[in-house]
Amino acid sequence: MDSLRTRIGRAAADAVIASVRIGQQATKPLLVLGNQVVQRFPKELVPLGSEQNNAQGRVVYDFFAGIGPELAHPGGDLPGANRWDEPLDPEHPIPVILVHGTAGGGQTNWGTYVPLLTEAGYSVFSLTYGAIDGARWPISALGGMKPIEESAAEFGDFAEKVMAATGADKVHVVGHSQGTLVPNYWAKYLGGADKIAKYVSLAPLWEGTSLIDRASLVFTGANKRLGLDPATVIPCRALPQMMDGSSFIQKMNADGGPYLPGIEYTNISTVHDELVRPFTSGQVPGRDGTAVHNIVLQNGCVKDLSDHLGICGSPRAAAFVLNALDDQPTHVVPCQVVAPFFGTPLLRRTGGVPELIKPFAAPPGRETKAAASVRQ
Numbered sequence: 001m002d003s004l005r006t007r008i009g010r011a012a013a014d015a016v017i018a019s020v021r022i023g024q025q026a027t028k029p030l031l032v033l034g035n036q037v038v039q040r041f042p043k044e045l046v047p048l049g050s051e052q053n054n055a056q057g058r059v060v061y062d063f064f065a066g067i068g069p070e071l072a073h074p075g076g077d078l079p080g081a082n083r084w085d086e087p088l089d090p091e092h093p094i095p096v097i098l099v100h101g102t103a104g105g106g107q108t109n110w111g112t113y114v115p116l117l118t119e120a121g122y123s124v125f126s127l128t129y130g131a132i133d134g135a136r137w138p139i140s141a142l143g144g145m146k147p148i149e150e151s152a153a154e155f156g157d158f159a160e161k162v163m164a165a166t167g168a169d170k171v172h173v174v175g176h177s178q179g180t181l182v183p184n185y186w187a188k189y190l191g192g193a194d195k196i197a198k199y200v201s202l203a204p205l206w207e208g209t210s211l212i213d214r215a216s217l218v219f220t221g222a223n224k225r226l227g228l229d230p231a232t233v234i235p236c237r238a239l240p241q242m243m244d245g246s247s248f249i250q251k252m253n254a255d256g257g258p259y260l261p262g263i264e265y266t267n268i269s270t271v272h273d274e275l276v277r278p279f280t281s282g283q284v285p286g287r288d289g290t291a292v293h294n295i296v297l298q299n300g301c302v303k304d305l306s307d308h309l310g311i312c313g314s315p316r317a318a319a320f321v322l323n324a325l326d327d328q329p330t331h332v333v334p335c336q337v338v339a340p341f342f343g344t345p346l347l348r349r350t351g352g353v354p355e356l357i358k359p360f361a362a363p364p365g366r367e368t369k370a371a372a373s374v375r376q
Contacts, residue, residue, distance in 0.1 A: 065111025313343020
């Protein structure tokens, strides 16, 4: 019976992976065409500096800005990232590592942040961790599929390589979604505690998410009939670990919480996060002896409609990230209508709030109840 369960589980996983591969091949021409169309849109210049520091350049604020480069150069690096032989800027002597979310990658997740941070003077590095072993592109571009413990070890090896190449003894981290957990596991359990200086998290889930709990109910019937473990069916081994109450989340929060002394944490969440439920999972306060700053995008700006993906394209979130990394933050934090899913500030591109999202754009000065409840 056990061998039958194993064969069924493997067959189901193979079927899921095969369907993803077929879908990727089928949609690739559309993605290429879509990227060509997007490149014809005017790229909005969003200033994020003070009068003395207002040179962020032309950054495309769109979560999907990295898709085009991945299609053009599969498995490559975004321009400006992973410059192993270039010295650090004396004003920014600590390199920044970008850590993508589930099914993200070193290019696809960071089309906004690589140019943003390189133009701000940082040495930026990104990796695709936790990809399925032996997978070919485009499946190889989907990271975060392995157990988080394995991904954390992979991240640690990459961080050590970055420090060896740059001569730095610490790194800064900017993570998204699962990428907010992976480096912290390395820091807390794999010897990286004294090697991270600043830790900036976009859409973090320190206490897990209840959404995955509900999704796992789909497999309950099969589990009862055949004794299948959902993790053997879902090709992403990290998903069950991100459930609230999972053994992984319990371990992450052991000893008084997820945070470590000596690391400065900044958590940036959105009330519209549809995947991290509740969004306050990423707003865990720090205990005595830890440095933790919790930020909710909608506090003081209900016009930012960023969701779980869009937060990586939001100019407001980007300004908070820059200020979190800078020792002397001077960047003005903008407040403008930002579309969900993309994170793109559409107001100037379209001449007004798009009809699709207009019902959700609250008038200035009004906050959602959720945002007001967590006002800092």
